[in-house]
Amino acid sequence: MSLITAIPREKTPKARMTNIQKKEARWGLIFLTPWIIGFLLFYLLPMIASFVFSLYNFNPAVPDQASFIGFENWRRALFVDAEVKLSFVRTLQFAAISLPIGLGFSLFLAILLNSKNVLGKNLFRTLFYMPTMIPVVAVVLIWSGVLNEQTGWINVLIENATGIKAVGTQGLRWLADPKLVYFAYTMFGLWGVGNAMIIFLAGLQGVPTELYEAAEIDGANWLQRLFSITIPLITPVIFYQLVLGTIGSLQYFLAPFVLNRGTGFPEGMTRFYMIYFYKQSFSFFNMGYGATLAWLMFIFALVLTIVLFGTAKYWVYYASEER
Numbered sequence: 001m002s003l004i005t006a007i008p009r010e011k012t013p014k015a016r017m018t019n020i021q022k023k024e025a026r027w028g029l030i031f032l033t034p035w036i037i038g039f040l041l042f043y044l045l046p047m048i049a050s051f052v053f054s055l056y057n058f059n060p061a062v063p064d065q066a067s068f069i070g071f072e073n074w075r076r077a078l079f080v081d082a083e084v085k086l087s088f089v090r091t092l093q094f095a096a097i098s099l100p101i102g103l104g105f106s107l108f109l110a111i112l113l114n115s116k117n118v119l120g121k122n123l124f125r126t127l128f129y130m131p132t133m134i135p136v137v138a139v140v141l142i143w144s145g146v147l148n149e150q151t152g153w154i155n156v157l158i159e160n161a162t163g164i165k166a167v168g169t170q171g172l173r174w175l176a177d178p179k180l181v182y183f184a185y186t187m188f189g190l191w192g193v194g195n196a197m198i199i200f201l202a203g204l205q206g207v208p209t210e211l212y213e214a215a216e217i218d219g220a221n222w223l224q225r226l227f228s229i230t231i232p233l234i235t236p237v238i239f240y241q242l243v244l245g246t247i248g249s250l251q252y253f254l255a256p257f258v259l260n261r262g263t264g265f266p267e268g269m270t271r272f273y274m275i276y277f278y279k280q281s282f283s284f285f286n287m288g289y290g291a292t293l294a295w296l297m298f299i300f301a302l303v304l305t306i307v308l309f310g311t312a313k314y315w316v317y318y319a320s321e322e323r
Contacts, residue, residue: 047298053291060287073292084293087273088300094272095249098186103241106193110200111230125201129194136192140258143188147174175259178269185270188255196241203237204230235316243308250301253278273297 017025054073058066077084109128113121131139146152154174155166166172174184207230215225231238256262256270262279264271277297281290 050291050294053288054295056288058288058291059285061285066288069288073289076289077292077296083271083276084273084296086268087271087276090269090271091250091252091273094182094185094252095246097182098189098252099242099245099249101186102189102193102196103238103245105190106196106241107200107238109193109197110204111226113197114201114204125198128197132192132194134192136254137258139191140188140255143184143191144175144259147184147187149173149176176266178267181266181269185252185255196245199241200234200237203234207233232317233319236318239308239312239316243305246304246308247301250274250297250304 055068055070056066057069057073112118113125113128115121118124147154149155149171150167152174155171158164158172159166172180174180211229211233212225215229220228251274252272253274256264256272256275257278259265260270262271262275262283264275273293274297277290277293280286280293
């Protein structure tokens with residue numbers, strides 16, 4: 001045995017919490033207690049209950065007749081019910097159209113209102129944010145009139161600007177044409193981009209001005225500064241908006257439900273996944289199958305979010321991280 005191994009090593013004493021640290025930890029737990037209780041009562045327990053419901057043939061109108069059927073609801077949703085796949089596809093198609101347009105438009109407004117050359121910026125920021133205060137149902141009803149093929153002023157503007165027939169029976173049927181309905185619903189969303197605009201604006205104002213000054217001295221024009229400085233430095237904000245927007249798009253429900261009560265008009269194009277979930281759960285009172293659909297959406301959204309976080313390291317720039 002060598003001399004080094006023969007000499008007993010002293011154990012490193014474990015760091016102990018001081019009385020002040022214990023007191024701070026105790027007060028921290030006390031302040032967190034309302035949130036913990038709310039999470040357990042209104043999130044975790046309902047999720048567990050919904051998973052249990054997914055294993056039953058359960059109708060809330062006749063709870064005494066509930067019967068345990070195991071994973072039959074899951075098998076039906078994954079392999080038998082074709083409407084589940086169709087509603088998923090429609091939801092993803094709508095998200096692929098509305099999400100890029102919504103993010104791009106809100107970022108465009110934020111860049112515009114962050115410019116030094118815009119007069120009355122505070123007024124315009126307020127005006128663009130105000131529509132978010134209007135209830136979504138009212139917004140949908142207003143825009144259904146704006147996009148009306150007979151009297152809607154969008155069609156009137158198109159016809160006056162281009163001379164193309166856009167009003168009347170031969171006009172653009174925004175809410176009745178399967179090829180246009182997703183763009184119409186996207187317009188509903190553009191009315192309320194104020195929240196995203198404010199968040200983008202906060203990110204833009206956090207970009208160091210000395211970087212712009214150095215780039216301007218080097219002869220970089222506005223577009224070069226935008227794509228070389230602005231966009232890379234606000235990628236964390238873009239990523240945040242992308243995650244929230246993706247989850248929100250998967251849960252899209254209110255507009256098609258208000259306009260056509262979830263019938264899927266036109267031609268089933270607006271029978272999104274959440275519409276199908278609602279009909280199964282609250283129209284047909286098939287609560288067990290509805291719970292299964294809810295869990296499938298949760299799993300899909302969770303996987304998609306994990307994928308987004310996995311790709312973030314390739315394009316999201318954090319100033320505190322080494323590259």
